[in-house]
Amino acid sequence: MLKLENLQVTFEKGTVGEKKALRGLNLHMKEGDFVTIVGSNGAGKSTLFNAIGGRCRLDEGAIYLDGVNLTGLPEHTRARDIGVLKQDPLKGTAPTLTIEENLALAYGRKSKGGIFATNRRDLEYYRELLSSLDLGLEDRMKTPVGKLSGGQRQAVTLLMCTISSPKLLLLDEHTAALDPHNARKIIGITEKIVKEKNITTLMITHDLDMALSVGNRTIMMDEGRVILDISGEERDNMTIEALLESYRVKSSKRLIDDRMLLS
Amino acid sequence: MTLLIGSIELGLIYGILALGVYVTFRILNIPDLTVEGSFVLGMATTAVLTAGGNPILGLAAAVCVGALAGTITGLLQTKLMINHILSGIIVMTGLYTVNLSIMGGKANMSILGNDTIFTMAGSKTLVALVLAISTAATVGTFFRTRVGLTIRGTGDNEEMVRAASIDADRTKCLALAIGNGLVALSGGLIAQYQLFSDVGSGAGIVVIGLASVIIGEVLLGRRGVAYGLFTAVGGSIIYRVIIAFALKVDLFPSYSLKLISAIVVMIALSGPYVKKVLREKKSVRKRRSMVKHIKGYVR
Numbered sequence: 001m002l003k004l005e006n007l008q009v010t011f012e013k014g015t016v017g018e019k020k021a022l023r024g025l026n027l028h029m030k031e032g033d034f035v036t037i038v039g040s041n042g043a044g045k046s047t048l049f050n051a052i053g054g055r056c057r058l059d060e061g062a063i064y065l066d067g068v069n070l071t072g073l074p075e076h077t078r079a080r081d082i083g084v085l086k087q088d089p090l091k092g093t094a095p096t097l098t099i100e101e102n103l104a105l106a107y108g109r110k111s112k113g114g115i116f117a118t119n120r121r122d123l124e125y126y127r128e129l130l131s132s133l134d135l136g137l138e139d140r141m142k143t144p145v146g147k148l149s150g151g152q153r154q155a156v157t158l159l160m161c162t163i164s165s166p167k168l169l170l171l172d173e174h175t176a177a178l179d180p181h182n183a184r185k186i187i188g189i190t191e192k193i194v195k196e197k198n199i200t201t202l203m204i205t206h207d208l209d210m211a212l213s214v215g216n217r218t219i220m221m222d223e224g225r226v227i228l229d230i231s232g233e234e235r236d237n238m239t240i241e242a243l244l245e246s247y248r249v250k251s252s253k254r255l256i257d258d259r260m261l262l263s
Numbered sequence: 264m265t266l267l268i269g270s271i272e273l274g275l276i277y278g279i280l281a282l283g284v285y286v287t288f289r290i291l292n293i294p295d296l297t298v299e300g301s302f303v304l305g306m307a308t309t310a311v312l313t314a315g316g317n318p319i320l321g322l323a324a325a326v327c328v329g330a331l332a333g334t335i336t337g338l339l340q341t342k343l344m345i346n347h348i349l350s351g352i353i354v355m356t357g358l359y360t361v362n363l364s365i366m367g368g369k370a371n372m373s374i375l376g377n378d379t380i381f382t383m384a385g386s387k388t389l390v391a392l393v394l395a396i397s398t399a400a401t402v403g404t405f406f407r408t409r410v411g412l413t414i415r416g417t418g419d420n421e422e423m424v425r426a427a428s429i430d431a432d433r434t435k436c437l438a439l440a441i442g443n444g445l446v447a448l449s450g451g452l453i454a455q456y457q458l459f460s461d462v463g464s465g466a467g468i469v470v471i472g473l474a475s476v477i478i479g480e481v482l483l484g485r486r487g488v489a490y491g492l493f494t495a496v497g498g499s500i501i502y503r504v505i506i507a508f509a510l511k512v513d514l515f516p517s518y519s520l521k522l523i524s525a526i527v528v529m530i531a532l533s534g535p536y537v538k539k540v541l542r543e544k545k546s547v548r549k550r551r552s553m554v555k556h557i558k559g560y561v562r
Binding site: 095 | 407408409410411412415416419420422423424425426428429430
């Protein structure tokens with residue numbers, strides 16, 4: 001499904017500030033896999049997502065999605081198969097457009113509704129999707145998204161990322177900017193949509209409890225590499241303490257504090 | 264009365280210019296200076312073809328060359344990564360030469376005595392009204408289509424549009440093409456209305472367009488894109504009527520038009536910020552006086 005081979009990314013190459021963000025990262029994912037990613041700041045988690053999404057250039061390595069080599073394709077072409085959701089709820093939606101217009105933008109070429117952006121058939125579908133969120137948004141489809149709360153906006157963005165059934169979904173700490181109640185709600189919606197549509201998913205999180213309870217596989221990153229990869233029984237028996245312990249053992253950095261992984 | 268009708272006609276024709284400025288400035292969120300060149304480009308193209316006996320073809324050609332000029336600005340911005348203000352200035356400057364060469368190297372050109380769309384239809388007011396309204400309606404309808412929505416999305420949140428697998432470079436070029444096509448159409452109509460074309464008439468036209476857009480929004484309110492397009496035309500009419508009467512009563516000399524437009528745009532654009540600062544100052548003063556009051560009470 002997703003195959004990452006020897007990914008290498010360097011920032012500010014050839015200058016004093018040169019930083020190797022990814023140093024030969026390898027990862028294979030099966031269809032329907034839901035992988036959670038943990039790691040301290042600067043481990044290369046977001047760079048990995050940018051590399052897959054086409055927002056940063058690879059020095060070396062290749063990315064295959066469903067056997068297709070994505071390396072070198074522009075961002076908007078990859079976006080047909082890849083949905084990306086970021087931490088900031090303001091980034092994923094167009095604030096002055098209404099909820100239905102935002103969904104129409106995301107639905108785009110998958111819609112068979114003719115030349116007008118909001119037609120009756122699509123609107124029915126959007127209403128159905130919105131009511132599945134259970135946030136009452138189906139009655140506010142003509143409201144500009146800028147008027148919604150952070151949690152509501154993130155829920156709409158989640159729908160937008162998944163509305164055209166992408167092959168791969170990248171979630172970059174998408175609940176970190178929300179309060180605990182809304183974060184739980186968004187995680188619940190995420191799990192439901194991913195399961196229904198059987199989307200292969202990667203999720204970055206700093207919440208170790210969430211990392212072990214959501215999805216079916218967890219990887220830990222450090223210095224641009226995968227240093228731990230657990231699934232199945234090993235993952236079921238893993239505790240947060242054990243996860244931190246293995247970080248201490250395997251990480252190249254001296255941990256001053258366990259919080260480094262958590263923040 | 265003649266003065267009023269004349270300024271309404273001008274307001275309607277310049278209203279199409281305001282539509283073009285609305286598309287780039289309000290919808291795409293880019294202040295586009297290409298307009299200064301493409302307005303004259305439309306004028307010159309229409310004048311030459313009108314002199315050759317093809318007034319309608321002249322207007323159609325104006326739209327096409329205007330759109331082409333807009334596309335070039337778009338390509339400079341998106342493919343060559345030139346700053347968007349600078350892209351406009353570069354194309355506008357280049358167009359000056361193009362415009363002169365279209366008019367055979369002369370700075371102005373008269374089409375007096377030739378058939379125009381106005382003489383053909385008989386009523387100037389009717390032509391201006393029908394063209395302004397139908398153009399606004401067409402553009403408004405376009406922005407409700409899928410493609411139109413991608414342009415509105417690009418102006419609102421470009422990053423998100425790219426994430427939705429839309430080529431934002433293309434939508435930008437398209438919006439600039441539409442905006443400049445409209446501006447050139449307005450220029451072509453002005454050439455046929457006043458029966459001459461002048462290479463210098465583009466100077467300050469972008470500010471006049473902005474003034475119309477802003478006057479329309481302030482006086483008629485902001486309520487969505489389709490409504491906004493009509494307020495732009497409305498703003499253009501109001502602008503022309505005010506100017507005509509100000510000049511009529513000798514309030515200003517006739518050459519003060521551009522300074523007035525510049526001041527109107529300056530006030531309107533700084534308005535929201537100035538209002539906010541004043542409000543904050545007021546609330547600080549209120550709080551201070553409250554603190555003083557409480558302190559006095561405690562003593």
